[in-house]
Amino acid sequence: SSNGVFVNGTRIKERHALKMGDKIGLGPHVCLRIEWTEETVLVPPKALPTGPHPSLTILLADGQSRTQPLTADEITVGRGTENDIVVSSLVMSRQHLRLVRREQDYLLETVATARNRPMLVGVAVPDGQPLYAGDELVIGADAVAHVVCLRYESSTAVAQLPPPTSPPAPKRLTKTEIDHIVAQKNLLVRNLQITQGYHDVAHTLGHFLTFRDVNWFAFGTYASKTAGRAIRHETLPRALKSALVRSAGYDNTYFYLDHVLANSEQVTTPENVLGRVLEQVSLLLSLGNLLIFRELAWPFVDMVNQFGQDRAPRPTPFQSFLDGHFIPGSFDEGGQDWLRDSLNAFYKARFETDNKKRSELIFLGNILLALHEQSRLQPVIEKALAVPFDLLTEGLVPATTQEIGWFRSKVTNRAVDFSREMVLRAVTRMVMGYTLPHREMKLGQDVIAPTGLINFPQELILLENPRCRAIVQQYDDKENTLAGSGAANWGKLDDRMRFIIDFFRSYQRDKRLFEPPFLPEQVSAIKAGHFPAGEL
Template sequence: MACGTLPRLWPAPTQAEVDAIIRMDDPVLRNLHITQTYHVLKVALTDVLGEEDVNWCGFATWASKTAGAFIRKDVLPALLADLLDRADALTRSIAELQDRLLGAWGASVGVQFVLARTLEDITDEVARHTTRGNFIVFEELAPLYVDLLEKFSGLDAPDGSRLEAVLSRLVPGPVEEGGQDLLIRAVKAYYEAIFTKDGKARAELMFLANALVGYHEQTRLQGPVLAALNAPLREVFLDNLVEFLRADPSRRVRGMPEWSLREAFTPLATRLERLWRELETKTLMRIELPDVTLRLGEDIPMLTSERDFPPHLTRLEHPELVALMAQLDRTPDDTAGSAARDWGSLGDRMNLIVDLFRTRQQDRLLYDQPFTFLQVDAFQQGRVPHGRL
């Protein structure tokens, strides 16, 4: 049995506490509780799995904390300023059309007003899909990790009955059909790691388990990820423009039908949507770690100037892990080429995620607290904390 030395500042969560978080209605408060629960779990699990190799909950803590910025729409002011600034040249290019159709006030203020409202609507959509993804993962995986913690704690020797007790909650079959084969394999790898003394073999088992869990959850997240990336700015902009004009009929050219207005402004709306995709991708494709913000459209940084990965993970030997990396990692044993070219592609996401897991698996900074004590106290009392989260 491993013996963790990290301070236990909060008791390990129970299934009842996880269920209470799942039942929460407020998405902002629920995300804060989800992030904190992952943190407490990753620390508590070191008593079972050891501290040297960070378990999946260590990565989930920071992914959930990053998701919180979108769920709370903290990114909206910066996104709006950037979009309006870069859209200014586009709107000036059709100034004559704006002036003719919207009048002088509409030409100078109206389109920016409509664009600002549109961005609020679109970030609402992104927040909704991010909330859904955050919930989907927690609802399935937090109870599993609590069960793993409860059943595997105190094991000094293999006990097949405890392993079967954890596996019994999982459904065989491919994830695309609602099955949990990847999680079954992950639990078996975690269980084997508990009794593996060799440091390299143990590290590879932990990496295997983390990667399998990551593969499962990213497959489950494909729908919410695509929905967040494909929020229809063009359609929403045109709808809001028509509504803006209807609010004061004097702004419309007399007798001009709605379809003509939509047609006249579709080129601008299309260019604005293209600009939004660029800014959204830049903003969405990141993860905030304790010491750095990783841009997911760029290669995962090397661990040091001399090596990509921790020594135990530099060359992989475990047959199942080698086979999984052959499936998921386009550039085995190298972080070059790890950038996700298309975050909407499951293959691109996993190509990056496995290198993120591999480079940072022994990074003790991942055990840091995501929130201050005052912030935790606030949201445990049902209040969203003030200040930067």
């Protein structure tokens, strides 16, 4: 400024601190005087949370445990004695993690130098992750003898509220969209649409219930994806599949499969027996895929449509809803009581505030659904598994007693049944699998827990729900272990249910099952009715 700035008559050219009463001159004509009233500003103390404090239970591999109330704004956890919570374990770093208060609950931060990052249902926990009631943080999952489990409990961070990081609610499938999927004539595209449909319903149901517990449709997504791989013969060695396609006169696998599955009435010959086996398996798997989706998808979406805004149970309207969708009565009599009971369990779980009771209700809903759909698919599954035996013996085993009387003797019948049983056992052991987002699981082997250490989530270790316990005990004489869960013969309902019950129970907190089965660009093509490019 050409007139200059003066403080108490002295010209200043740089930044200057002002005091009470200072006079500021702007040239010879303007004078400013600094005045203010000094007073003490009282900052109210931070409101303390009401109700029970959150707590952290420390579980060590040797069985020791203790529970620590959480009250401070910042809490350090580690092996060193200077920490607020000391955990004496070799998998813990001297300074391992911090719990930082956010309102009445806590965020988790891992110290940068910590060796073992906390895992939540097998996934590394990012810094700043809010903790929710029932969260179990596993540290050192690869060191079985020293693993540490930290369990967070809170009366305010309730599990039924989706965490802020949960996926946004998807647009729900409509009845028309479901009908279009069911009516899709291209069996390859239909499987992809069903798989994506299961994923959409899984997220719809997740917002209705919780994303903390995996629901049947999330399991169904990857079961359908696995079925799709078998329908498309992707489990075959590449060279064998290529030779099969070329021998049929095609140079494109998609066109070959589309043509073969649409024209399945052909005579089995020695030259085409392998193709016939694969064709019949694909058709049966596609049929099973369709039957279950057609029966289950719309009732669950409609449940969320009609009751998704409820803040308290409405038993009478809900029973009317069940009557509108399902036939009362046992499965053997053509009824759908298992489905009715399954939806009842899910509806009760929506309003249950106790973590353990809610998890058991969701588990009950899952296994009741499994019991219905596996019973419904029994003839389809058994026939699909036995296709290699049935086609190879076609024409060898007489169909009537007039053809060869002695062949229908009890001895021969037993030999044929025994041979068929051996084929089903061999297929189960060597071929049957389930594709998870992070691993391939063999159905003929025992279930491998998500963490590789803890068999079941804390809420499902000891079952208290009477219906849950009854179903588990019916199919699994080793109720609280994964030992013996592998199926000997996937064609037998009891074998399948034993595996499925243990699998559902062990993976109920594995949120990776909510991951999308396809890439976004593939989803667009699938929903438009096209077969997408890329690996599926």
